[in-house]
Amino acid sequence: MTQSRFESMQGSWEHFPHEADIGVRGIGLTKEAAFEQAGLALTAVITEPTSVASTQALSITCEAPDDELLLVDWLNALVYEMATRKMLFSCFAVRFNNHSLYATVWGEPIEVARHQPAVEVKGATYTELSVKQDEQGRWIAQCIVDV
Amino acid sequence: MDLNLLKRRGRDEWHISPRGKMLVPGVIYATEELIRDMDEKVYEQVTNVATLPGIVQASYAMPDAHWGYGFPIGGVAAFDPDQGGVVSAGGVGFDISCGVRLLRTELTVEDISAVKELLAEALFQRIPAGVGSKGKVHLDRHEMDAMLAGGAKWAVGKGYGIHEDLEFIEERGCMAGAKPENVSEFATKRQQDEMGTLGSGNHYLEVQRVAQVFDAKAASVFGIREGDVVVSIHCGSRGLGHQIGTEFLKSMVTSAARHHIELPDRELACAPINSEVGQEYLGAMRAGINCALANRQIITHLVRQIFTDILPQATLSLLYDVSHNTCKVEEHVIDGKPTRLFVHRKGATRAFGPGHPDIPPSLRAVGQPVLIGGTMGTASYVLVGTEESMALAFGSACHGAGRSMSRHQALRQWHGRDVVKELAARGILIRSPSMRGIAEEAPGAYKDVSEVVDAADDVKLAKKVARLEPLVCVKG
Numbered sequence: 001m002t003q004s005r006f007e008s009m010q011g012s013w014e015h016f017p018h019e020a021d022i023g024v025r026g027i028g029l030t031k032e033a034a035f036e037q038a039g040l041a042l043t044a045v046i047t048e049p050t051s052v053a054s055t056q057a058l059s060i061t062c063e064a065p066d067d068e069l070l071l072v073d074w075l076n077a078l079v080y081e082m083a084t085r086k087m088l089f090s091c092f093a094v095r096f097n098n099h100s101l102y103a104t105v106w107g108e109p110i111e112v113a114r115h116q117p118a119v120e121v122k123g124a125t126y127t128e129l130s131v132k133q134d135e136q137g138r139w140i141a142q143c144i145v146d147v
Numbered sequence: 148m149d150l151n152l153l154k155r156r157g158r159d160e161w162h163i164s165p166r167g168k169m170l171v172p173g174v175i176y177a178t179e180e181l182i183r184d185m186d187e188k189v190y191e192q193v194t195n196v197a198t199l200p201g202i203v204q205a206s207y208a209m210p211d212a213h214w215g216y217g218f219p220i221g222g223v224a225a226f227d228p229d230q231g232g233v234v235s236a237g238g239v240g241f242d243i244s245c246g247v248r249l250l251r252t253e254l255t256v257e258d259i260s261a262v263k264e265l266l267a268e269a270l271f272q273r274i275p276a277g278v279g280s281k282g283k284v285h286l287d288r289h290e291m292d293a294m295l296a297g298g299a300k301w302a303v304g305k306g307y308g309i310h311e312d313l314e315f316i317e318e319r320g321c322m323a324g325a326k327p328e329n330v331s332e333f334a335t336k337r338q339q340d341e342m343g344t345l346g347s348g349n350h351y352l353e354v355q356r357v358a359q360v361f362d363a364k365a366a367s368v369f370g371i372r373e374g375d376v377v378v379s380i381h382c383g384s385r386g387l388g389h390q391i392g393t394e395f396l397k398s399m400v401t402s403a404a405r406h407h408i409e410l411p412d413r414e415l416a417c418a419p420i421n422s423e424v425g426q427e428y429l430g431a432m433r434a435g436i437n438c439a440l441a442n443r444q445i446i447t448h449l450v451r452q453i454f455t456d457i458l459p460q461a462t463l464s465l466l467y468d469v470s471h472n473t474c475k476v477e478e479h480v481i482d483g484k485p486t487r488l489f490v491h492r493k494g495a496t497r498a499f500g501p502g503h504p505d506i507p508p509s510l511r512a513v514g515q516p517v518l519i520g521g522t523m524g525t526a527s528y529v530l531v532g533t534e535e536s537m538a539l540a541f542g543s544a545c546h547g548a549g550r551s552m553s554r555h556q557a558l559r560q561w562h563g564r565d566v567v568k569e570l571a572a573r574g575i576l577i578r579s580p581s582m583r584g585i586a587e588e589a590p591g592a593y594k595d596v597s598e599v600v601d602a603a604d605d606v607k608l609a610k611k612v613a614r615l616e617p618l619v620c621v622k623g
Binding site: 015017018019020021022046047065069072073076079080083084086110112113116117118119120122123124125126127129144146147 | 186188213214215216217220237240241242277278279280281333336337339340346347348386389390392393396397400401412413414416549550551553554555556580581582583584586587623
């Protein structure tokens, strides 16, 4: 893994419970950081993110009428790239321009023996979906993903 | 769930009176204990579904209902197109036509005991399962479209299985009204390596033994006896279905205001049946159903090859194939009048009663087989549809155990290797590419499937026929 690239990501991620599926939550000082961390939380549904090297890069662009729909689109774009390229991602760089998201993501092809992927993500849902700032000014981007 | 929110109308029947924007009541079929364990979100989701335009009779929840997204999982709702009724991508879900099929083998437990390990290993090696796995069937767009139009019928035409299989699949193996042209390039690209793959999560392939027969007459008609070995396959429409769900959820969310639909939860995304978006979705969703039917048919073919290689005396015949994430056009009697309805079953199994014309002639006298998947350490069940079920919830029943614990909790409580060891000690062989996946799917993370099935039996949504216990389980 390119350590400096991984370390350059600011913020944190967590999962929150859902009876059948799983919630992903990215937290950061900026909206960009919260979206990047939500991407990392998505990877963590499948495998331990630190086991994923960031050796291959690709670009992702999404557009949606509001931040929440943009989060769902962003996560679904990652789900699509993971499914069609058989890859996992561990590093994310996101920027916004109005209602558009431009990202570069880094990862590597899935190696089943090493990554032990637990479950594939079918899609990001609109359940528990929110993108907002908390009282401390931190950005929180979250939703339930269907597995 | 707080029992005070509900009115009890029978031992296992609970009503939510219409209030606010609810157009019909909510009805939950479950024991008092199952209701107490249900998340409050199930109540919220049942009542939200009851507000959708054109809903008929009631918004139903089956005994295995749990917190889904938009609709509860275990939710059933029917809509009348002539009353402004809607079709909902959220009401079908991402895994379009996920379902279970059951194969007889003409083998007994004794027949396979000496080769159980060999069988487990061959099934694991030769049936693609888990994240990143690839199938051997690759289709160009022309052939993909033929598959999306033809379903299991297409698969049989390509040599995957036998013509007799089609009789025992809902819609006789081919969902009419599929429109492959409504399926995006993104969706077909996502399916390019996934034909004939099992998937991951709660999907599985199990070799099971018929542990107990409850209804000798129905079991005899279904061709199963105690001690028989059967094979269950639980999977769905793979990446193609997931992508159709993703794309139409978005287009239904963004078009809701244009159709004057107020969504209490965006995940309830829907469109009028008689609208452009609604019709486009129906065409694509039916293509997704065909993809799932073709997928289970290809896996059936692989299972047959493996059994025949190891146990040449085996003859695998299809008992039945059910889908539990669908929206289908059905005729039901409403206020004494036959009415054409769009019935959504989200984590619920069709369970038509005896005599229904959609049941294969050889099974029609007893009713439709209803296949309920359990966990790798407990049991699965075969039930049969009842006369009463048609009036109770449009001929529907539960679909499985339903989780009682999040994946995160399960991961903290169990280690995959320990689960495999414990089950091996009980004679159950588990094969999976992911130990973490095994921990997340540990039997203890699920509700008691027997309690769910007993509740369905008690209410007469469907009657118990047989209990199946796992011998070998391949998990993705």
